[in-house]
Amino acid sequence: MTFSVFVQALISGILVGGVYALIGIGLTIIFGVMRVINFAHGDLMMVGMYLTYFLFTLAGIDPFLSVIITIPLMFIFGGILQKVFINRIIGTLPQNQILLTIGLGLIMSNTAMLAFTSDYKILTTTYSSSSVNILGISVSQPLAVSFLITAGITALLYWFFMKTDTGQAIRATAQDREAAQLMGINVKRMSIISFGLGASLAGTAGALISPTYYIFPQVGSAFTLKAFVITVLGGMGSILGATLGGVIIGVVESVGAVTISSDWKDVLVFSIFLLVLLIKPAGLMGKSRM
């Protein structure tokens, strides 16, 4: 393997890692605020992918541009899920929370199968397979664009959590739900906003990845697992950790695929996951909550 192949794998890993980071940040916000591990996260992403697909095929809206529509729609969808289902089980047994979100995920993926059949759909844009050449290293154009959008959204999120009142209220809820409630914060509303945010981030990730990925109803479960790996690696509840985790997993996958074999890259990812769980369960940037 030549050096340039390695660098190319590294760069495409970082670019894909940006999208992974979005999935991870969504999951980590939901966990941070509600202490609920969302097993339907990949399925939310799947919903985002189908939204993007139909916006493109029916209305001709470019997948990257459609993010503007996907984000609010997924926010509303996530908010409804939170209000109707998840708010009822906050503070109950963690197993029940897991099972509820598994159930919601199954409903989403099977409804998608009912509505759109299990056929693979491919969203082909004019630039789907085009690449730009930077210093002799070719970089996939859709991946590069999606990375830039990801970076923009992450910066926006950072601003939201640090500078706005709502953002600070959400952080307060994540730190101590009861204390936040005593301070007059409407924690149920913060939960709805957080799940909406998580869902819209997952949906955005789906939108960004759709020009370079197959779209099918069961696509979610692979990404749910990936989202767990990313958030546990970075530290449950830490946004910076999820960003870092996303990029690390992206790089491990893409470099692993060229150095070992693409068949075994997921084994590599899961092994890292288990190692982190065993050695540093709090993750790279998190505090232990075990």
Added chain:
Amino acid sequence: MKPFIMKTADTRGSFSPSLIIGIVATAALFCVPSFVQSPYALHMMILLFLSTIVGESWNIIGGYTGQYSVGHAAYYGAGAYGTLILLHKWDIPPWYGMWAGIAAALVLSLIIGSICFRLRGPYFVLASIAVAEIVRITVLNTPGLTNGAEGILLSDLPPLTIGGTVITDFVSKVPFYYISLVLAIFTIVVTWLLQNSKLGYYFQAIREDQDAAHSLGISLKLYKNIALAISAVLTSLAGSFYAIYIKFIDPTTVLALDLSVQIVLIAIIGGIGTIYGPMIGAMVLVPLSEALRSNVIAQGLINSGLVREDSGPGIFLKEHLAHAHVLIYGILVVVVILFMPDGVLGFVKKLTKKRG
């Protein structure tokens, strides 16, 4: 704080009536093939027994010990692959091969236990999924041994000798009916014995409060591993049976995450930590998902005149409803978690108590 519930007390109290019901039901089930000839009905019963076996097996680690493994497909697959690989590669009859499946599941459970039981709660769930996925991908990528994604297709079964009788006719579903019935009874008896043994009390103490159990000198690691090993062995038996009965296995049918989830749901929907729970879960889920799969529901909607057969929705339902049989699992689990946190069994008990 979780409320401390002594489940053992009331199960002991209802010991004799439930034993009588059990014996009568068993006797009735043994007579079924003499009256029922329809292969489809027998097939349904076999699926019911199979679901009961996996539900009860999961119940030992998940329901009694409180460790929510969402990776039981790994043991199911170990049983299925252990049995069929030996038969396919070296012509070893499955009646011996299933012991290899059991051994594989046992070894796997010890490895998984030693890794995952260091973690608690949601982290344990995630770790169990990760290990099961590693197993699935490994099977998928070692086609030399496992045929990879193609799966293993079994052409014919060697004869089985039980006592003096030799069974060669495996086209009929009757032998499979009895094998699965005996396995289901075996699993239930094991669970019952466990529930009323010292070991079972240890398991339940761990479920109620790990730290308290530990402080009383119960080794968490040891007893969690024992519970997982028993559960894994029973699950692998179900996997072996499935492989011999269906005669085809591949990673997506016997090792997928979906299967792990379905195993958990059987116990959850019925009611965990009870003997009847997984049976009831199986009785609810198998007919429902089978009705969807075989298009009974779509046909019923058309026949009842709600949907016209040649209309758009009619054609749509007939074509697609069959593919979405897992949908029912999703809807049921959401309903159960929100409205019947103790499962269908607990819900029915609560209703009858209110009336009484």
